[in-house]
Amino acid sequence: MASKGEPVLEVRDLVKHFPLTQGIVVKRQVGAIKAVDGVSFDLHRGETLGIVGESGCGKSTLAKLLMALETPTSGTVRVAGKDLANAKGADLKRIRRNIQMVMQDPYTSLNPRMTVGDIVGEPFEIHSEVAPKGDRRKKVQELLDVVGLNPDHINRYPHQFSGGQRQRIGIARGLALQPEVIVCDEPVSALDVSIQAQVINLLERLQNEFDLAYIFIAHDLSVVRHISDRVAVMYLGKIVEIGRDTEIYDRPTHPYTQALLSAVPVPDPEGRENRERIILQGDPPSPANPPSGCRFRTRCWKAQEICAEEEPLLQIRPGADHPSACHFAEVHDVVHAS
Amino acid sequence: MQNPSVDTHLLPADTLGTAPLLAVDNLHVEFATRQGVARAVNGVSYALNAGETLAVLGESGSGKSVTAQAIMGILDMPPARIPKGEIRFRGTDLLKLSENARTQIRGQQIAMVFQDALSALNPVFTVGWQIAEMFRVHRGMGKKAAYAKAIELMDRVRIPAARQRVHDYPHQFSGGMRQRIMIAMSIALDPDVLIADEPTTALDVTVQAQIMELLAELQRESNMAMILITHDLGVVADVADKIAVMYGGRIVENAPVHDVYKTPAHPYTKGLLESIPRVDQKGQDLYAIKGLPPNLLDMPTGCAFNPRCPYRQDNCVTDVPPLHEISGTRSSACHYWREVLDGVEG
Ligand SMILES: Nc1ncnc2c1ncn2[C@@H]1O[C@H](COP(=O)(O)OP(=O)(O)OP(=O)(O)O)[C@@H](O)[C@H]1O
Ligand SMILES: Nc1ncnc2c1ncn2[C@@H]1O[C@H](COP(=O)(O)OP(=O)(O)OP(=O)(O)O)[C@@H](O)[C@H]1O
Ligand code: SF4
Ligand code: SF4
Ligand SMILES: [Mg+2]
Ligand SMILES: [Mg+2]
Numbered sequence: 001m002a003s004k005g006e007p008v009l010e011v012r013d014l015v016k017h018f019p020l021t022q023g024i025v026v027k028r029q030v031g032a033i034k035a036v037d038g039v040s041f042d043l044h045r046g047e048t049l050g051i052v053g054e055s056g057c058g059k060s061t062l063a064k065l066l067m068a069l070e071t072p073t074s075g076t077v078r079v080a081g082k083d084l085a086n087a088k089g090a091d092l093k094r095i096r097r098n099i100q101m102v103m104q105d106p107y108t109s110l111n112p113r114m115t116v117g118d119i120v121g122e123p124f125e126i127h128s129e130v131a132p133k134g135d136r137r138k139k140v141q142e143l144l145d146v147v148g149l150n151p152d153h154i155n156r157y158p159h160q161f162s163g164g165q166r167q168r169i170g171i172a173r174g175l176a177l178q179p180e181v182i183v184c185d186e187p188v189s190a191l192d193v194s195i196q197a198q199v200i201n202l203l204e205r206l207q208n209e210f211d212l213a214y215i216f217i218a219h220d221l222s223v224v225r226h227i228s229d230r231v232a233v234m235y236l237g238k239i240v241e242i243g244r245d246t247e248i249y250d251r252p253t254h255p256y257t258q259a260l261l262s263a264v265p266v267p268d269p270e271g272r273e274n275r276e277r278i279i280l281q282g283d284p285p286s287p288a289n290p291p292s293g294c295r296f297r298t299r300c301w302k303a304q305e306i307c308a309e310e311e312p313l314l315q316i317r318p319g320a321d322h323p324s325a326c327h328f329a330e331v332h333d334v335v336h337a338s
Numbered sequence: 339m340q341n342p343s344v345d346t347h348l349l350p351a352d353t354l355g356t357a358p359l360l361a362v363d364n365l366h367v368e369f370a371t372r373q374g375v376a377r378a379v380n381g382v383s384y385a386l387n388a389g390e391t392l393a394v395l396g397e398s399g400s401g402k403s404v405t406a407q408a409i410m411g412i413l414d415m416p417p418a419r420i421p422k423g424e425i426r427f428r429g430t431d432l433l434k435l436s437e438n439a440r441t442q443i444r445g446q447q448i449a450m451v452f453q454d455a456l457s458a459l460n461p462v463f464t465v466g467w468q469i470a471e472m473f474r475v476h477r478g479m480g481k482k483a484a485y486a487k488a489i490e491l492m493d494r495v496r497i498p499a500a501r502q503r504v505h506d507y508p509h510q511f512s513g514g515m516r517q518r519i520m521i522a523m524s525i526a527l528d529p530d531v532l533i534a535d536e537p538t539t540a541l542d543v544t545v546q547a548q549i550m551e552l553l554a555e556l557q558r559e560s561n562m563a564m565i566l567i568t569h570d571l572g573v574v575a576d577v578a579d580k581i582a583v584m585y586g587g588r589i590v591e592n593a594p595v596h597d598v599y600k601t602p603a604h605p606y607t608k609g610l611l612e613s614i615p616r617v618d619q620k621g622q623d624l625y626a627i628k629g630l631p632p633n634l635l636d637m638p639t640g641c642a643f644n645p646r647c648p649y650r651q652d653n654c655v656t657d658v659p660p661l662h663e664i665s666g667t668r669s670s671a672c673h674y675w676r677e678v679l680d681g682v683e684g
Contacts (some may be wrong), residue, residue, distance in 0.1 A: 041604075054542050054544055054545075055513065055541070055545075056540045073444060114600070116577055122390060125415075138561070162630050163398075164630070164631075177399070192397050192398045192569075193397070193569050193571075193613065194397060194609065194610065194613060194618050194626070194627040194631070195626075195630075195631075197613040197615075197624040197625060197626035197627070198626040198628075200615075200624055201623045201626055202623055218581060219542055219543065221543065222615045223615055224613065225619060225620070226613065226615035226619065226624065245620075249617075259544065260543060263543045263544050263546070263547035264543050264572065265543075265547075265550075265570065265572030265573045265575060265576045266576070267571040267572045267573055267574075267575050267599070268599055268600055269575040269576075269578075269595045269596050269597070269615050270596070270600075272575065272576055273432070277547065277551075279547050279548060280544045280547075280548070282498065282515060282516065282631055283512050285544075307434070
């Protein structure tokens with residue numbers, strides 16, 4: 001695992017609240033959706049941080065904050081030491097170059113009327129210093145080659161490619177500006193099972209080749225384990241547990257992580273009758289009105305009085321080797337994703 | 339209680355003794371498209387007994403949903419056409435029945451849960467109204483009785499505070515709850531067979547676990563048979579009794595669940611199982627099936643999997659492999675199933 005030198009990405013107390021308004025003519029703010037509510041972590045060169053958690057827990061909002069596609073309510077994001085919020089003009093442009101994104105849906109995230117060459121080369125329009133006009137075609141063909149697409153297909157349109165190939169186009173575009181960090185929001189969720197593995201292998205190869213750092217958001221916990229050095233588990237806008245892949249998967253200490261891992265179906269029918277399953281009751285509470293104290297307490301089987309009164313901090317507790325946001329954090333070996 | 343205005347069991351109970359409850363036999367479905375005829379289903383056969391769960395696995399576009407739609411009788415014809423095959427329910431070929439007779443079976447004896455619950459529910463009616471409608475139309479119930487049944491069903495699929503929420507609209511429920519409402523509608527009339535087409539694909543793992551548990555419980559209560567369409571090998575391992583694997587519009591492997599995971603008999607199945615990330619593979623490349631899924635308008639000659647197959651021999655390009663019977667319960671559509679089964683590396 002890489003933890004050499006300065007982190008390429010430093011996130012501190014990041015908060016994003018979306019205003020909840022009422023009234024049609026005169027809008028009044030009546031509350032806020034706390035989509036991301038105090039998230040901190042570091043990411044180093046060549047490292048992959050996996051992010052998992054239920055739908056709506058704030059993963060994509062976090063990704064957009066990192067990309068400066070949303071303005072944070074408070075908190076900071078530093079890319080290679082530079083604060084994203086204070087940067088302006090040329091500085092902001094340089095920071096943006098350093099962090100790129102690969103989107104979830106290869107079917108809708110590519111403009112159907114642009115050729116593959118235009119799509120992959122589009123970042124050069126804004127950052128013309130990376131590839132002067134005369135060089136672009138060659139640069140784009142190199143990128144296509146890197147991601148395993150035929151460079152001769154530069155003039156084709158997205159609909160002429162399969163899902164897996166389209167995802168490669170998205171990755172080639174993400175690589176165009178030679179960033180240090182790539183944020184992948186569900187990069188393989190829409191792909192065929194047989195194609196997923198091809199894309200994962202490609203991401204890993206590119207990481208080794210260019211020392212890329214990844215933020216890897218995905219639903220599939222076994223894919224996250226495969227690709228990640230560290231994993232952060234989110235619940236209702238907060239990281240509830242973070243650690244190395246083995247710490248999270250083999251020695252989870254937060255009840256939510258334990259429930260999440262136990263819910264992952266194991267692809268082996270042997271012994272299925274005897275598996276422990278923690279089935280969470282109910283739906284996650286609304287992020288507009290999260291429970292007091294510990295946000296997980298409404299679904300937690302270990303909740304005590306203190307859980308409603310005091311918010312558990314994300315910290316290492318006695319008997320554990322990594323941070324967890326639970327007053328009663330303790331290792332519980334659940335059947336985990338293989 | 340109420341005297342049903344329609345006869346729900348117009349088909350004779352199984353008179354053949356050992357015949358399966360539902361049997362799809364050599365089914366073919368094709369679509370007329372502007373580019374030509376798309377042969378989406380090319381000879382699918384599978385069978386199902388009461389209380390059993392059959393998982394249908396396979397690549398996207400391999401014909402899983404089209405087969406299910408043919409069973410339900412909800413394909414638009416044209417552009418769809420069924421040139422060949424039978425779908426026998428309690429011994430009767432559904433494809434030979436009148437539309438009227440099929441309507442009687444649909445929803446009452448064979449029901450379906452669709453992948454996308456939000457678009458399958460009508461946004462302008464309350465969920466209670468939509469569930470109650472099933473009882474009014476099919477059971478001739480009055481409004482009050484039908485609503486009471488709706489609340490009972492919402493309770494059964496564990497919608498909290500069902501009595502209060504019966505007048506809510508679909509958009510007021512979360513994705514997981516909407517899927518539970520869909521399930522409530524599909525089991526409303528106590529079907530013998532439930533077809534669940536990717537019932538949890540759009541949901542995350544915690545909600546998925548709730549839904550799968552719910553389906554298993556409903557099945558135990560009523561001995562309902564289930565066809566579960568999915569591409570999640572984990573879900574299949576959890577709930578299936580037997581598996582049908584599809585590729586390019588055909589069944590390439592049929593087997594009891596334990597056999598498939600231990601000793602797959604078709605190279606595609608084997609490749610799928612091997613591409614699941616495993617803990618001991620961390621830091622290594624994942625096994626990946628090379629190449630791309632087939633184009634229905636331009637299928638490879640011989641075995642549809644041959645351009646991607648590590649076991650391919652010359653005859654694979656010329657001869658379509660028949661579905662070889664391996665044992666009473668297993669079959670594989672591969673010329674070289676023996677080698678695959680014996681674990682010979684491709
Ligand atoms: N622009 C917005 N305005 C208001 N609310 C928003 C906005 N974007 C996201 N939200 C809300 O913020 C919360 C977090 O959403 P987000 O998309 O980050 O979740 P996610 O973890 O990516 O979920 P999924 O796994 O379903 O993609 C949700 O409750 C969502 O409804
Ligand atoms: N109305 C139609 N016209 C033309 N082709 C169709 C039509 N409906 C389905 N098809 C084609 O039939 C093939 C099989 O589709 P089907 O929906 O059964 O796939 P599937 O196995 O369910 O895939 P997925 O896992 O993506 O749901 C696909 O290639 C699809 O494009
Ligand atoms: S702090 Fe309390 S409610 Fe929260 S996870 Fe721990 S035990 Fe459960
Ligand atoms: S028939 Fe030939 S090409 Fe097809 S799966 Fe078997 S070995 Fe492979
Ligand atoms: Mg998201
Ligand atoms: Mg389908």
